[in-house]
Amino acid sequence: MIIFDNVTKYYTANGSRKYILKNVSLTIPTGRNIAILGPNGAGKSTTLRLIGGAEAPNSGTVSSDQMISWPLGLASGFQGSLTARQNVLFVCEINGFTKEEIKSVMAYVVDFSELGNYFDVAVGKFSSGMRARLTFALSMSFRFDVYLVDELTSVGDQIFREKANKAFTALKKRASLMFVSHNLKVVKESCDSALLLRDGAAEFFGDMDEGIFEYQKFIKEKKGIPEDDLGRHQEETTATARSKESPLISSPKGKEGEKGKERKEGDKNGSQTE
């Protein structure tokens, strides 16, 4: 459970306050995959950072009884002048791992990230896809109850995305996800609940479809959002609805019944690409 208790978060821009969350009290259940929805600048990433403890609210508290990951995004906390190995070592150290634990984490990350020789190259020279692979591999070696994913899987090639999706599916047994992505298709495939942010308020929807419906209604009402942007969102959702049967890239489905079948398909795809 993640509890927002009267949380207010704002940024000051040109002397005026822009509220991301205004007196929000909310209880978000964990144990399910949650998508954070909202238009650009609504504060999706900020909300994720608040939950991950990377930022503090201006007033109120965000608390949880779960172990929550740091926000897994592209602006991850890697020092560009250090190598991937040194960065991984640092993250292990600030979490107080023992020497043996660090050793096994290192072996796992080397293996999973598939960076090869680049593992001993400064992270500053990495492409965004390589960074994403490193962030992802590192986070997978930690036992978190909730993983916060901020547009991480939107970069990287097909192989990485498939791998990430498969890992998320496997992860479902022991952890849940909170997901920020502008790609409604991806969100709809991997999440079963939604957290909608609009005008400083946050609302939780247990049902994904209802969340998306409200989100689109909100966008329609809101002026100033370009027409084509809106159109793309709708297109994507309808496309997903239509292509339910087609074996796209492997992806965790929210519905329990299709889960097993999906995973089998995913495994097959995975072995084909190997």
Place this chain on the structure above:
Amino acid sequence: MAELIADFPIPVRKKSPWLVQVTVVKALMKREMVTRFGKYKFGIVWMIVEPLISTIIIGFIIGRIAGRTVPEIPYPFFLLNGRILLQLFTGSLKIGVNSIKANQGLLVYRTVCPLDPFIARFLFELGSTSTSFVLFCIIGMWMGVTLSFGAIYLLVFCGLLTWLMGCGMGLIFGVSALYYKEMEKVALIFQSPLIFISAVLVPIAALPNAAQEFILKNPLAHTIELSRKALFPFYNNSDTNIIYPFSCAIIVFFAGLYFFRVNRFSLDRD
């Protein structure tokens, strides 16, 4: 192919806040060490060689004349002493100004608090500068300089006060640079004349009266002169006292901390 999720996943243990902070600061200091010296061959050697060379150059240029004003101390050692004490101040100041930007990314990790990178870098500065000071003392003694360690506590105290002032100023400049980028430049301008008005090159006693009065307003001049007095009991430290720099250090340091605390919400934005 690698396993999808690690089968050994290490549970992230919850620990007492104090223990977490100590672990984080340690890791940050280690990282600082790697970033600062790791890119050079013989990295750590540069920590000593750099101030030594510049001291030799300055000492060679003005030492013959300025050296006459300090008969009690061999001039190179006089200069080195002043420079290293000043380094404690300017080093911490510089670090404070850059620290927020350089470490913002780290705040994504839950265990890292906004002040931790400062603490780590300030401690690192203190550690590396004191190490080089100790090494210089050893080199000096080996070359025949007589040092007295009777008042070593005074030396340590002076060093700490200078360092605290640097930390305070670093915090103040660092936080204000978030709002006004110019403050980075101001900090540079602020520290450039310090070498002339902190009794680094020439002892206060050798200055004209009017200049003495002016220079005694600078708390750094007090700590630098007193640190020499600690190592050389016969040194003429003029009218310097420890109370003045002590109160300055306390005020500046806590002002810095307060300033940091008040503005903490502006710190964690990328």
